[in-house]
Amino acid sequence: MRRRAGMPSLCLLFVAAPFVAVAADVRPNADFVRRASWSPPSAEQVQQQVTQWLEAGQLDADTQAQVEALWSSDEQAQTNDTLLDMVAATLSAAEPRARALVETCAAPRVSVQLPDIAWLTDEGTAPFVRNNLRLLYGRWLVQEKLYDEALEQLKSLEPGNVVDPAALLFYQAVVHHRMVDREPGLSVLARLLENEDALPRRYASVARLMQADLEGLKEESLDHIARRMDDVRRRLDLGRAGDKVRAVEDGVIASLDKLIDEMEKQQQQAAAAAARAGGQPGQQPVMPLPDSRPMELKAPGDVANKPVGNKDGWGELPPHERQEALQQIGKEFPAHYRDMIEQYFRKLANDGSEAREK
Secondary structure (H helix, E strand, O other): OOOOOOOOOOOOOOOOHHHOOOOOOOOOOHHHOOOOOOOOOOHHHHHHHHHHHHHHHOOOHHHHHHHHHHHHOOHHHOOOOOHHHHHHHHHHHHOHHHHHHHHHHOOOOOOOOOOOOHHHHOOOOOHHHHHHHHHHHHHHHHHOOOHHHHHHHHOOOOHHHOOOHHHHHHHHHHHHHHOOOHHHHHHHHHHHHHHHHHOOHHHHHHHHHHHHHHHOOOOOOHHHHHHHHHHHHHHHHOOOOOHHHHHHHHHHHHHHHHHHHHHHHHHHHHHHHHHHHOOOOOOOOOOOOOOOOOOOOOOOOOOOOOOOOOOOOHHHOOHHHHHHHHHHHHHHOOHHHHHHHHHHHHHHHHHHHHHHHO
């Protein structure tokens, strides 16, 4: 069975070489040792679960021999990183519905229609089959960027339910990271890294990066807003345009309004401070004109009434005022943020109305 490539350790070493001989019999105090809340099963433990499931299923002799050959053909391949795929191959050989799901998860998605997996939530399906195939399916959904559907499959699973607990926690963390769920993401990552030495190197490396990224993410910051915009684009590209997408859109608009209001207040405060100091920000003090010298007027002197719109949201601002606000954001933040905001509203203008009608 073809396996899809997984996604891409810090180990704290306390070394006191001169004292090794003296402290050879010293053991760390158990009260200060934090044990991981999960641990990966061994290949022997997994094989025992497979055997118990096979015995309960009363398989025919040919299928039994096929499965036994799978587990005895290559003992070197039986590692924590391959056990899930070996279990999937075992279930595929014995269960037609499992075979169809495993084949789906072994290839890129070619249809908007997802496979029918209602039988995986049926209490009549053996937990060994149900839990591990949900993990396999959830992993595939993450790889296909279907994060909402992946979360639905993975959220109720616990490390003790599956043969690859590291993969379960890792893909749960990826889902929360990509959906900008900061606190749930950090919680899952902390749990994953409790047993860092047992993780594949790519899991540990990416987990550390995601952890540092979420720790530095500030709620309602422009970075936070930009990521939510990206999530909206992803959903629209997948044909998702329901209540959840509209809720994210409304949240983005509210956050942008709040950010713009804060920037306007900062500007007003700066202008007031400059006025108290006797000048405008960034300008040199101007000497008063002599009484005998008339002031040259270059402007027409007309004051235009500026429409302020209503309070329903950013999307209803007149185009020229929206552009002014974008220009102001461009002055305060790096250019790529401004480009991202412009692209977002351009996409909403082009695609948003069509998406809402679906």
